[in-house]
Amino acid sequence: MNSSTSSSETDPAWGRSLLACLGALSGAALLVLALMVVVDPYDSGKLGLLGIDGVDNRLTQITAASRARNPAFNAAIFGNSTAQMIEPAELSRATNQRFVQLYMTGSSPREQLAVLDFFLRHHKDVGALVFAADPGWCVHARPKEEGAPFPYWLYDRSVVTYAVRLISWQAIEQAFQRISIGLGRRQRMNPDGFVSYEDIWPPGWFKETNGPRDPAPVASTNERAVFPEIAALDDVIRKLPADLAVVIIVPPTLASTVAKAGTDAALERSACDAALRKVVAGRPRSNFISYRVDNALTRDRANFADFIHYRAAIARRIEQGIAASLRDGEGAKIDF
Amino acid sequence: MLFNDYPFLLVFLPAALLIYRLADPHPHLRIGVQVALSLAFYAWGSPSFILLLIASIAINWLASIAYGRVKWPAVLTLVIVLDLAVLALFKYANFLLANLGLVLGTTLPALDIGLPLGISFFTFHHIMYLVDLKRGKAPLYALDRYALYIAFFPQAIAGPLARWSEVMHQFGRQVYVPGWQRQFCIATSFIALGLFEKVVIADSIAHLLDPIYAEAAHGPLPSGDAWLAFCFSFQILFDFSGYSDIAIGLGLLFGVQLPYNFNAPLRSTNIQDFWQRWHITLMLFLRDYVFYPLVNSRLLPRRFLPLQFFGAMLITMALCGLWHGASWTFVLWGVLHGLAQVVCSLWRRYGPRFPSWLGWALTVLFVLATGVIFRAGSVEAAWHVFSGLLSPLSLERGKHLWPLIAAPLAAFLLPASQDLVAIVTRRPNPWLAGALGIALFALLLHMGGRDLHEFVYFKF
Numbered sequence: 001m002n003s004s005t006s007s008s009e010t011d012p013a014w015g016r017s018l019l020a021c022l023g024a025l026s027g028a029a030l031l032v033l034a035l036m037v038v039v040d041p042y043d044s045g046k047l048g049l050l051g052i053d054g055v056d057n058r059l060t061q062i063t064a065a066s067r068a069r070n071p072a073f074n075a076a077i078f079g080n081s082t083a084q085m086i087e088p089a090e091l092s093r094a095t096n097q098r099f100v101q102l103y104m105t106g107s108s109p110r111e112q113l114a115v116l117d118f119f120l121r122h123h124k125d126v127g128a129l130v131f132a133a134d135p136g137w138c139v140h141a142r143p144k145e146e147g148a149p150f151p152y153w154l155y156d157r158s159v160v161t162y163a164v165r166l167i168s169w170q171a172i173e174q175a176f177q178r179i180s181i182g183l184g185r186r187q188r189m190n191p192d193g194f195v196s197y198e199d200i201w202p203p204g205w206f207k208e209t210n211g212p213r214d215p216a217p218v219a220s221t222n223e224r225a226v227f228p229e230i231a232a233l234d235d236v237i238r239k240l241p242a243d244l245a246v247v248i249i250v251p252p253t254l255a256s257t258v259a260k261a262g263t264d265a266a267l268e269r270s271a272c273d274a275a276l277r278k279v280v281a282g283r284p285r286s287n288f289i290s291y292r293v294d295n296a297l298t299r300d301r302a303n304f305a306d307f308i309h310y311r312a313a314i315a316r317r318i319e320q321g322i323a324a325s326l327r328d329g330e331g332a333k334i335d336f
Numbered sequence: 337m338l339f340n341d342y343p344f345l346l347v348f349l350p351a352a353l354l355i356y357r358l359a360d361p362h363p364h365l366r367i368g369v370q371v372a373l374s375l376a377f378y379a380w381g382s383p384s385f386i387l388l389l390i391a392s393i394a395i396n397w398l399a400s401i402a403y404g405r406v407k408w409p410a411v412l413t414l415v416i417v418l419d420l421a422v423l424a425l426f427k428y429a430n431f432l433l434a435n436l437g438l439v440l441g442t443t444l445p446a447l448d449i450g451l452p453l454g455i456s457f458f459t460f461h462h463i464m465y466l467v468d469l470k471r472g473k474a475p476l477y478a479l480d481r482y483a484l485y486i487a488f489f490p491q492a493i494a495g496p497l498a499r500w501s502e503v504m505h506q507f508g509r510q511v512y513v514p515g516w517q518r519q520f521c522i523a524t525s526f527i528a529l530g531l532f533e534k535v536v537i538a539d540s541i542a543h544l545l546d547p548i549y550a551e552a553a554h555g556p557l558p559s560g561d562a563w564l565a566f567c568f569s570f571q572i573l574f575d576f577s578g579y580s581d582i583a584i585g586l587g588l589l590f591g592v593q594l595p596y597n598f599n600a601p602l603r604s605t606n607i608q609d610f611w612q613r614w615h616i617t618l619m620l621f622l623r624d625y626v627f628y629p630l631v632n633s634r635l636l637p638r639r640f641l642p643l644q645f646f647g648a649m650l651i652t653m654a655l656c657g658l659w660h661g662a663s664w665t666f667v668l669w670g671v672l673h674g675l676a677q678v679v680c681s682l683w684r685r686y687g688p689r690f691p692s693w694l695g696w697a698l699t700v701l702f703v704l705a706t707g708v709i710f711r712a713g714s715v716e717a718a719w720h721v722f723s724g725l726l727s728p729l730s731l732e733r734g735k736h737l738w739p740l741i742a743a744p745l746a747a748f749l750l751p752a753s754q755d756l757v758a759i760v761t762r763r764p765n766p767w768l769a770g771a772l773g774i775a776l777f778a779l780l781l782h783m784g785g786r787d788l789h790e791f792v793y794f795k796f
Binding site for chain 1: 552771773
């Protein structure tokens with residue numbers, strides 16, 4: 001340091017300065033920590049003394065925790081935006097279960113499995129599980145995670161992992177939003193999690209985007225039979241009570257993106273379908289339904305917002321198929 | 337483990353400070369404890385290469401001891417060649433294989449060996465010591481002191497490249513002596529300033545620029561974005577200057593004053609001035625261990641001495657480029673800077689005098705333009721950026737452009753970090769120190785909500 005100091009290097013005021021710096025740092029940290037302990041900004045159930053219910057956040061990866069632990073529900077829908085249009089209220093009406101939507105925009109299977117684990121940890125008596133399995137489930141090797149990192153810390157069992165992540169401006173903002181909800185000055189998000197994307201993609205609007213990300217066909221039959229994401233789901237489902245109803249659907253896509261019979265892509269698709277079907281095989285009131293077919297409904301662009309996001313008319317048919325499956329299992333009549 | 341990561345700031349650093357506080361009263365423990373902490377730091381960040389680091393320390397130290405006994409310079413030459421061979425294997429083997437493949441008209445298989453953290457830096461630390469030992473300038477050291485010189489965690493991963501003569505005598509000194517509180521205040525100021533440069537300025541620019549450069553790799557840029565990409569040099573300045581400031585602050589917490597690495601380089605009025613202010617420790621290394629030997633060796637007849645001088649300048653800067661990465665774009669970047677230094681040198685001797693503002697403007701423009709080549713990864717991608725400059729800058733991003741306004745202002749107007757720290761720590765001021773504590777916590781909050789960005793210089 002080449003500064004010319006007017007005071008001595010051993011001036012006791014340096015000690016007071018260091019103390020002031022560390023004191024301010026630790027004081028601010030303690031204050032924020034106290035706020036987090038009292039409010040639990042993401043409604044994870046790990047902290048929180050005020051008992052505020054719900055959150056207000058547009059990030060589904062964050063809000064799924066609050067919904068997944070809500071004891072008002074005993075059944076859940078998992079998937080990404082290709083599951084978003086399935087209305088939990090419709091399913092609840094048709095099945096006598098209490099469904100919550102746990103879709104997360106752009107989520108991968110392993111992220112959905114983290115939320116499934118969280119949901120199962122918070123519900124001793126699960127009524128039914130529904131999965132919308134997009135092509136991400138059909139990969140033959142788990143891809144490296146890309147894009148914005150998923151908040152696994154929110155769904156983790158450890159309070160410490162969670163608490164460390166609360167040292168952020170976002171957590172403070174969330175905490176104040178939750179206080180506003182607690183004071184009745186702010187609305188919490190819809191507890192069952194349903195948000196229609198038709199609010200931003202109104203009927204009549206179609207954009208040629210979001211082609212289904214089908215994995216590239218592999219060379220050998222052996223490779224084609226390996227589905228690590230489905231195997232991970234199977235591991236979880238196998239440990240659940242034998243009478244728990246599980247329905248897996250393959251969401252529809254515009255007919256032009258459905259594999260033509262006899263092609264490698266069709267072989268890939270049927271291998272993935274077979275693996276998904278095996279997950280629910282033998283379970284009562286459970287079924288596997290592939291809506292990824294070429295028919296009049298999927299040929300009509302009016303039924304889609306883009307190649308993979310179907311509209312309400314198709315969503316209602318899917319809800320009927322799920323409800324019928326939860327009643328009649330594999331013998332359910334699927335009208336699609 | 338990154339300096340801007342919670343595991344380091346909230347776990348490793350407090351634990352290391354506590355452990356060292358306990359060891360500090362015992363002179364025989366000080367260096368050993370710092371070595372252990374440094375190896376633990378390295379093992380946390382790069383567990384697969386910790387043995388390589390230990391082996392590297394052991395072999396180089398044994399060579400120095402052997403030289404001390406037998407005085408055979410070949411021993412040192414051999415071990416320096418070995419150091420460079422290991423560096424070449426990890427850093428340049430795939431580059432060589434790819435180019436050999438091009439020459440042979442085939443594709444040679446790439447090696448999947450990874451890059452040990454900080455290998456360039458610890459290799460250069462070995463070389464600095466061994467060359468000086470060979471020149472009779474350096475003494476022999478005990479293993480623990482030598483190990484600390486190579487592995488001292490604040491500098492091991494990305495410098496500053498400290499000379500043995502700058503730090504060896506500082507290792508093992510008692511930290512907690514009267515006046516240590518002042519040193520800690522200075523250290524905390526460096527760390528806070530470095531974190532601010534890294535996580536607030538550099539990372540915010542990276543958020544803007546990374547997608548643009550990804551796009552430039554595939555095709556022309558949409559209107560206006562190229563002007564943002566043109567500003568990459570501000571990102572790397574604050575990224576590396578931030579890292580260096582944190583390293584200097586950490587060094588002080590353990591009683592070691594590391595050399596400064598930046599001195600407000602974007603206030604330079606010519607390119608030679610710039611290279612005396614940018615990554616100072618690397619340039620001093622290249623000057624003393626590459627440039628001077630090239631200039632002083634009798635390669636050409638005496639009348640061609642100027643040619644040899646300028647050739648040495650070009651080779652040194654080309655190697656500087658290659659040091660930054662195994663790619664021809666880095667070599668091109670280095671050669672361009674070498675040429676600029678040759679032109680600058682000739683101009684200063686034979687050309688008319690520039691007004692300093694014009695020299696400054698040309699220097700900044702040159703640094704920004706070559707920064708595009710440095711970042712783009714390929715000449716084609718750089719061309720996409722340059723051709724995009726024909727479109728005017730779009731202000732559609734509005735307030736998100738703030739880092740690209742704040743960064744140039746700070747780079748052009750503010751003094752170097754060490755001078756800023758000197759100003760705020762001239763006198764003890766508990767109020768200012770309290771505000772620094774709050775600022776540090778605000779930086780922690782800022783880091784908590786963002787994705788981690790590695791320091792750019794970690795991959796060099």
